[in-house]
Amino acid sequence: MKSNISRRPPPQRRRTNGGDDRLSNLPDEILCHILSFLPTKNAVATSILSSRYLSLWSCIPVLDFHDQPHLHSPQKFVEFVDQVLAGNKSSSIDTFKLSFENCTDLEPISSVNRWIEAVIKRRVVKMELSVFANHVDTGLPLKLLPCESLQVLKVGGDNGAVIPVSANSFPNLRVLSVCLSDPDNKVTKNLFTRLPKLEELTVEACYGKGDECFGEFWFKFVAPDLKKLHFVLRVMDDSPYYDLDFKIVIDAPRLEYLCVEDDYYGDYWVKNKLLATEVKVHVGEKCELLCFGHTYASADRAFQLLSRVATAKSLSLSYETMRALMFAHRDNALPTLHFLTKLEVFVMDHRGWHLLSYLLECAPNLRCLVVINKGNSEERDLNQGFYWGKDGDSYLQGDFRWSIGTSPAFLLLRKNKNEIRRLEKKEELNKVDEFRVQCKMLTFAVSRCG
Incomplete structure (x- = not known):
């Protein structure tokens, strides 16, 4: 990317009460790179720091606009973006980000389309648009144009976006x-x-x-x-x-x-x-x-x-x-799930366990199983389960509710024939349903408590 920044040496070193002013000693190119990580509004605001910063913001190839400070005045936001685009001297735009949550009139939508066209002409590489125009009934949607330079495109919001579908519209995306x-x-x-x-x-x-x-x-x-x-x-x-x-x-x-x-x-x-x-x-x-x-x-x-x-x-x-x-x-x-090594399933109360047993029979090379209890609508905070890892460790995540009045008190994990590990939950109820799953590499069993 061709830079419009003059390759002048950094100004004479300045000192502050705290020592060297290291930021002012950096070359313009590095300062512009640092400013590119800021929202454009903040990057422009640095022009009040010193005369050196007056023109730095205009050389930044990254433009990041948010209308949050202007939610009640879309027109001011439009004017600000227009001024920045007109004052930006970068020959090409690397990134153009736009978040416009209050795009509710015909003029702002027309402005957004104008901005898109402007950055496309300057060979934008990355474009992220979050434009909400769901209250507008103008017949003027958000329009994207073919762009050879574009590599990243993200379009969010409710805006009726029109994206070209012809061949070679985005050959490098x-x-x-x-x-x-x-x-x-x-x-x-x-x-x-x-x-x-x-x-x-x-x-x-x-x-x-x-x-x-x-x-x-x-x-x-x-x-x-x-x-x-x-x-x-x-x-x-x-x-x-x-x-x-x-x-x-x-x-x-x-x-x-x-x-x-x-x-x-x-x-x-x-x-x-x-x-x-x-x-x-x-x-x-x-x-x-x-x-x-x-x-x-x-x-x-x-x-x-x-x-x-x-x-x-x-x-x-x-x-x-x-x-x-x-x-x-x-x-x-x-x-048969020959290649499956990790399985994650969501269950609801006692339902789903029967199918899980069949799934495990079809997964001969399973090494990791995660079961998450979805719970009832009133019990969303209990959406947890248990985890078993290849190292043999196991632990309960929250509360199983297999059926009304029952839940597991013991989880027995048999990794090999002679090795059985048990994890006890003392606060669980005494009566539990039996659940036994066997496959080549592991055995789970929940025993009935007396």
Whole structure:
């Protein structure tokens, strides 16, 4: 990046009562680098320190704007950003960050689009936008333009952002994080398939905010170098679940991390062999299975997703996912998890333990098990469980509530045939349910107390 900072020597050393003024002895380039870590408002404020700082802020290639000091006056914030962009002398912008929580009029939205265009013309590398314009009904959305230099793009907030989906819009983009409200298939089918250098992707899509939300929606994630994918699918509480269907295609041969948070039960198609080492699955939180006419079909989608990530080394399953798998397991055999060494599951009271026993039978190389009790809605503070590590140590995390009036008093861990360790919880109730899980490497047992 070409610098506009003059390479003049530092001024003559100054002394203060406390000794050397080391900051003033630094070259301009280093001072500008230090100022780049400050919000732009604070960087500009340093101009009152001395005449030397009058022009330093204008050479900083990092711009970080927050409207917090101007929440009640968006116009003042717009004027401040305009002045800084006009006064900035850097030939290129490394980072442009904008947090605009009170973007509620036509003029501020138009200004944001103007700023985006300005930094794109100056070959911005990293752009983070958090713009909230949900109270505006102007037909003027947040608009992003194609940018060859952009490598990191993060778009948050409720702003109806319009992102170009044509080929070569972002040829060098490596990190993308977007929030989308009621996106159409044109965006979700094309945007995530035309980013050839993408390595990290976070997508949060929310459906049900518009007047009409029904039909089939597609998401296609096709990226040869993608290593990390975090997909969040939100469905509004009052959305017609029966009229929605989601198809998700994942084609990422180098994927290492996959996290799925799906309020619904999307249909996931994983192409090629998924080699992700860490997988987190949280599906069906907004869906009550027993209320569906297609209960087993919906649950079977969760089962199929598990089958398609069966090569993971670390796997986390939410309670809602466990619930769906319990339905699907009635007619399907769980896949063998040959590579699984760490398993984390969420249970609710006494439910989930039966399925857990089958999961452990399918994980012959398991070394670490974490069980977390989700608890009742009135007992969120008790959402804890127990942990077992490969070194044989075990301990309880909080309070198990397996069923009304019962909870475990003893946890016996048998690492080998002759070695048994016991952890006693004296405050637990006397009567407990038996739970025995056996697999190749470990044995858990909870005994009944007398």
